[in-house]
Amino acid sequence: MARTAKYFGLVPAGGAGRRFGSDFPKQYALLGATTVLERSVQALLADPRLEKVFVVLAQGDMRGAALFEGNSKVTCLPVAGEERANTVLNALNHLLNNFIVNETDWILVHDAARPGLNSVALATLIDQASEHVAGGLLAMPVVDTLKKGNVAEEGEVVAQHTVPRSQLWTAQTPQMFRAQALSLAISECLFKGVQLTDDASAIETMGIGPLIVPGHVENMKITVADDLRVVAKLLDLNGECSQ
DSSP: OOOOOOEEEEEEOOOOOGGGOSSSOGGGSEETTEEHHHHHHHHHHTSTTEEEEEEEOOTTOHHHHHHTTTOTTEEEEOOOOSSHHHHHHHHHHHHHHTTSSOTTSEEEEOOTTOTTOOHHHHHHHHHHHTTSTTOEEEEEEOOSOEEEEEEOGGGOEEEEEEEOOTTOEEEEEEEEEEHHHHHHHHHHHHHHTOOOSSHHHHHHTTTOOOEEEEOOGGGOOOOSHHHHHHHHHHTTOTTOEEO
8 A cells, every 4th residue: 555645844944145134144033032944944834734844954054953952843954055956955865865755755845034934825735736746836926017127338227028927926935846756856957957946947847837826925035134024024023023
């Protein structure tokens, strides 16, 4: 009898957060009394179907490891790579090669700097993506008017034309895929030199479109310092944030 697929979270947290403009990576900024990373992990653990969350850290990152010390639902893996795709692949290979996860288990890859994920969106993603051959991801439909810009003389950027937005979505996380399928897809892309901006883009190169599940505005990614204040307001933390 085939083993029932399990669900695991994977949070790449080895990035330096250069655009954040702080002395430390953005995942360690505070929202209230809790780090962004802790909130992102806790958001995944809100669904009881997740067996465990693996937080992927840079080697020697004791700060991240200390945050989850004693938490049996979180395991830190010091195998982060040079880029995000390398980090995810390193973690997947470690988990598969050591038989910690099965080839057909579902992996929910979630950004370390997305602390606003709510339990309803997470549950909907798991419910719907589990029934889809390629898995799925949270995403938001583009609502702003999009312009194709062109750099003119003296560095000015001028609008060249308007880009139709009717079929455009802004990708969020988690992005949920079978462990072996995601590992093979990322490996193939890296071998071919394909630039990957998220995990779904690797799956897409296999010719299988993952399911899009509507996300929500609170699930925005923190990239620059101002984003931290926006997220604090969205989460009704009364602006309690610290870089």
